[in-house]
Amino acid sequence: MRPSELPDYAARNRALWSAGDRNQEEWGRRQWTTEEIRWGLFGVPEDDIHVLPDLHGTDVIELGCGTAYFAAWLARRGARVVGVDVSPVQLERARAFQREFELEFPLIEANAEEVPLSAASFDLAISEYGASIWCDPFKWIPEAHGLLRPGGRLVFLCNSTLCVLCSDDDGRVHEKLERAQLGLGRLDWADEEGEGSEFQLSHGDWIDLLRKTGFEVERLVELYAPEGASTNPHWDFVSAEWASRWPAEEIWVVRRP
Ligand SMILES: C[S@@+](CC[C@H](N)C(=O)[O-])C[C@H]1O[C@@H](n2cnc3c(N)ncnc32)[C@H](O)[C@@H]1O
16 A cells, blocks of 8 residues: 555555654553453453453454454453554564464554555454544444444444644643534644544534444543553543543444434
């Protein structure tokens, strides 16, 4: 896949995630080493929120898999997983972890908005800070719907709308509204590590998009930092203190009827 074939924001994001480490080596190893499934920056245990369906014998695709630790967690629970990512560097890192942890599953270099796999061939599509924030929702949500079998679920984690509204131009989260909700959508930013484009929607816009695409919305799980949690040293744009009072992240669970 050539970057010139990608939409401008996807080419920017591919370059961003292919340059430098962006904490992925250390964070990825920590996550690959963890046996338990834990969600988000503050490690909320799956056993506490029960977001995932039974995984044994299911076909699962992770959209924007990065180092693929989430896919690895699902593979260890008996799912047949495929990871998709637009960055060859991220996929190389994921392959290195596969060798280190002796767990192989297919990894495909592709834009998660146009996945070169058969329609209706997965029971679960998942994204944890992958397509869920780096892809255009008006493209990747219909794509995920098409990849799922009837009855299949899409589960994705992103920053909460409130967290986005309280984040300044450097991405740091404060105790006051820093940006308008009206017009939320594509957010372009640049820092010393590079330039990226993220996508964030308000809850009303998410529900409209998901329902128009054909999904039933089952749950919106708002994640708080668990008691005693500390700020994530790898991703410190939002403090544990903030996240113990307001939800910094949210997980959407939707089903293709
Ligand atoms: C925060 S990381 C991945 C999250 C993963 N849970 C992890 O931490 O390793 C974001 C990933 O999204 C990928 N990504 C960005 N835009 C994408 C696109 N258009 N299609 C597929 N993957 C994309 C990046 O290459 C990067 O690996």
